[in-house]
Amino acid sequence: MIETPYLLFLGDAPDPLAAKVAQGIKDWRPENCVGQFRMEGCKADMKLPDMTLAEAKAAGAKTLVIGVANRGGKISASWKEVLLDALDQDFDLASGLHNLLRNETDLSEKAAATGRTLHDVRVPAVEYPIANGEKRRGKRVLAIGTDCSIGKMYTALALDRDMRAAGMKSTFRATGQTGILITGEGVPLDAVIADFMAGSIEWLTPDNDEDHWDVIEGQGSLYHVSFSGVTLALIHGGQPDALILCHEPTRTHMRGLPGYGLPALEDLRDLGLQMAKIANPDCQVVGISVNTAALSDAEAEAYLEEVSARMGLPAVDPYRHGTQPLIAALQAL
Amino acid sequence: MIETPYLLFLGDAPDPLAAKVAQGIKDWRPENCVGQFRMEGCKADMKLPDMTLAEAKAAGAKTLVIGVANRGGKISASWKEVLLDALDQDFDLASGLHNLLRNETDLSEKAAATGRTLHDVRVPAVEYPIANGEKRRGKRVLAIGTDCSIGKMYTALALDRDMRAAGMKSTFRATGQTGILITGEGVPLDAVIADFMAGSIEWLTPDNDEDHWDVIEGQGSLYHVSFSGVTLALIHGGQPDALILCHEPTRTHMRGLPGYGLPALEDLRDLGLQMAKIANPDCQVVGISVNTAALSDAEAEAYLEEVSARMGLPAVDPYRHGTQPLIAALQAL
Numbered sequence: 001m002i003e004t005p006y007l008l009f010l011g012d013a014p015d016p017l018a019a020k021v022a023q024g025i026k027d028w029r030p031e032n033c034v035g036q037f038r039m040e041g042c043k044a045d046m047k048l049p050d051m052t053l054a055e056a057k058a059a060g061a062k063t064l065v066i067g068v069a070n071r072g073g074k075i076s077a078s079w080k081e082v083l084l085d086a087l088d089q090d091f092d093l094a095s096g097l098h099n100l101l102r103n104e105t106d107l108s109e110k111a112a113a114t115g116r117t118l119h120d121v122r123v124p125a126v127e128y129p130i131a132n133g134e135k136r137r138g139k140r141v142l143a144i145g146t147d148c149s150i151g152k153m154y155t156a157l158a159l160d161r162d163m164r165a166a167g168m169k170s171t172f173r174a175t176g177q178t179g180i181l182i183t184g185e186g187v188p189l190d191a192v193i194a195d196f197m198a199g200s201i202e203w204l205t206p207d208n209d210e211d212h213w214d215v216i217e218g219q220g221s222l223y224h225v226s227f228s229g230v231t232l233a234l235i236h237g238g239q240p241d242a243l244i245l246c247h248e249p250t251r252t253h254m255r256g257l258p259g260y261g262l263p264a265l266e267d268l269r270d271l272g273l274q275m276a277k278i279a280n281p282d283c284q285v286v287g288i289s290v291n292t293a294a295l296s297d298a299e300a301e302a303y304l305e306e307v308s309a310r311m312g313l314p315a316v317d318p319y320r321h322g323t324q325p326l327i328a329a330l331q332a333l
Numbered sequence: 334m335i336e337t338p339y340l341l342f343l344g345d346a347p348d349p350l351a352a353k354v355a356q357g358i359k360d361w362r363p364e365n366c367v368g369q370f371r372m373e374g375c376k377a378d379m380k381l382p383d384m385t386l387a388e389a390k391a392a393g394a395k396t397l398v399i400g401v402a403n404r405g406g407k408i409s410a411s412w413k414e415v416l417l418d419a420l421d422q423d424f425d426l427a428s429g430l431h432n433l434l435r436n437e438t439d440l441s442e443k444a445a446a447t448g449r450t451l452h453d454v455r456v457p458a459v460e461y462p463i464a465n466g467e468k469r470r471g472k473r474v475l476a477i478g479t480d481c482s483i484g485k486m487y488t489a490l491a492l493d494r495d496m497r498a499a500g501m502k503s504t505f506r507a508t509g510q511t512g513i514l515i516t517g518e519g520v521p522l523d524a525v526i527a528d529f530m531a532g533s534i535e536w537l538t539p540d541n542d543e544d545h546w547d548v549i550e551g552q553g554s555l556y557h558v559s560f561s562g563v564t565l566a567l568i569h570g571g572q573p574d575a576l577i578l579c580h581e582p583t584r585t586h587m588r589g590l591p592g593y594g595l596p597a598l599e600d601l602r603d604l605g606l607q608m609a610k611i612a613n614p615d616c617q618v619v620g621i622s623v624n625t626a627a628l629s630d631a632e633a634e635a636y637l638e639e640v641s642a643r644m645g646l647p648a649v650d651p652y653r654h655g656t657q658p659l660i661a662a663l664q665a666l
Contacts, residue, residue: 132590133587135592190527190528191526191528192526193527194522194523195523197527198558198560198561225569225570225611226466227528228528228565228566229531229566229567230527231560231562232555232565236559236562254466259467259468260611271607278555328618
């Protein structure tokens with residue numbers, strides 16, 4: 001578990017997109033952010049107070065989170081100075097970079113000397129069990145997609161936000177690096193050893209109050225041959241009571257697989273439900289979440305209406321319209 | 334790749350079952366075994382010549398393979414003496430034990446000093462790629478099961494043996510520890526990092542002659558919630574042209590999951606084929622392999638006849654009857 005609140009490190013981000021991890025944290029957990037730390041030439045701005053390390057410390061920040069993707073996969077010398085300073089000023093560090101903080105000798109030596117923690121969220125920090133398939137108390141909802149990178153995390157975070165706003169008991173359960181940095185905990189599922197994938201998700205979504213919802217972040221797609229095994233482990237480890245189908249209507253082929261077309265939403269519904277019922281025979285598909293960013297308002301409305309009528313399920317774009325129809329469907333279960 | 338031929342180390346096996354890895358190597362690759370090494374009190378016997386290390390070396394052995402499961406997960410002091418001796422006498426060591434050879438300081442120091450290799454086949458030795466889904470040349474057949482530990486490896490090894498005997502081009506592709514020790518190479522799929530599972534199977538079954546068959550060792554089951562993700566990665570990474578369904582008719586629940594019943598063979602056929610067609614639309618289910626060990630000859634015959642008639646597919650127990658009907662179905666593809 002990463003200690004909050006955070007100071008968001010934006011470094012020398014060459015453009016706003018490079019800081020999308022920081023943006024995610026700011027958008028979904030603003031209460032976890034006391035400020036931002038920007039270096040010379042930084043082109044990203046979270047609209048948070050710019051702070052020195054000392055100012056952030058005084059404001060209560062516990063962890064400096066690297067919210068920016070580095071160039072060429074290296075942790076640059078100019079970043080190093082700030083990171084070493086932060087350790088000296090009693091910050092923990094957290095990062096989702098491919099290059100691990102712990103593999104930088106100067107950082108690991110400084111962390112050892114100062115007693116601070118380096119959180120590399122790409123690396124599992126727990127020895128997960130093998131899944132036992134036992135039924136847990138409480139409710140779980142999982143977003144599955146016709147493809148990867150299609151809005152599953154966004155859908156889950158929006159659902160969790162809106163459910164809590166509606167007075168429901170809900171916890172977003174992160175299964176990827178960005179999700180883990182947003183919430184401070186979770187399972188980096190794509191880095192888990194094969195035999196322990198489903199067990200890691202059982203561990204992540206334990207027994208809970210009967211009226212509590214775990215909103216589990218989806219990964220991959222049953223139809224994406226590179227990552228489908230990860231998706232199935234998530235379905236069988238998560239034992240969802242409810243599935244939400246995620247789709248992007250203008251995509252022409254599976255992400256990174258030019259020869260592979262996307263499945264129809266009907267196919268995803270049938271296959272996803274069949275798979276989910278192996279672990280939880282009561283599972284239901286409750287709704288559809290569509291990323292309509294590429295459509296005009298009118299096109300989006302028309303598309304959602306058509307899909308909803310065709311499939312007999314509520315269909316929304318959470319970014320445009322919120323998640324109310326999905327939440328109503330969950331409450332009706 | 335583990336150098337052959339082997340000297341099989343049976344240690345102080347308390348019973349024949351403890352030496353089942355050695356038995357598998359002896360049964361399927363007798364040409365790889367120059368002899369066996371047994372210690373005081375060993376209750377297993379591969380019917381191979383008992384040899385000292387020096388005798389085995391003189392007979393050409395390159396690797397001492399630990400073919401016995403150790404007690405309590407520890408590599409005992411009495412084993413150590415033999416293993417250290419073997420390194421001194423220019424043997425490599427190979428092991429599928431949970432406790433890694435490389436983590437034993439005396440063994441790793443001796444291996445470094447003598448220039449020998451310690452093969453821990455539980456640990457991937459390769460950085461596998463992420464699967465790209467591209468079609469490879471050559472044919473692939475995969476056994477999938479209604480449950481784990483239901484005869485998939487046996488079926489694949491028997492198929493490979495019988496195909497080669499029939500003059501076909503065939504390679505058994507190991508995906509588990511025992512299979513790897515039997516053939517000297519393969520992918521320890523259950524130990525691969527989630528993101529690289531399907532890619533490891535693409536790597537294992539590369540482009541080949543159009544009339545060459547990779548006979549891929551199955552793992553887990555789409556219906557076993559602990560390991561289903563591993564199975565799906567195998568299906569999507571392997572791009573099988575043919576599936577063989579494996580079943581054990583007397584099993585009452587999924588292995589290790591008392592609350593979970595087995596699927597019908599029809600369910601496995603439909604779900605397995607649907608999944609396989611995502612990666613290879615031409616895939617077909619060609620036959621059924623049944624482990625009838627718990628049935629009498631007459632019961633087995635009757636069961637296989639009934640299943641074959643019901644499903645319109647050849648059904649055999651490879652142990653009792655060989656795999657000819659399955660091979661004929663593969664040749665007819």
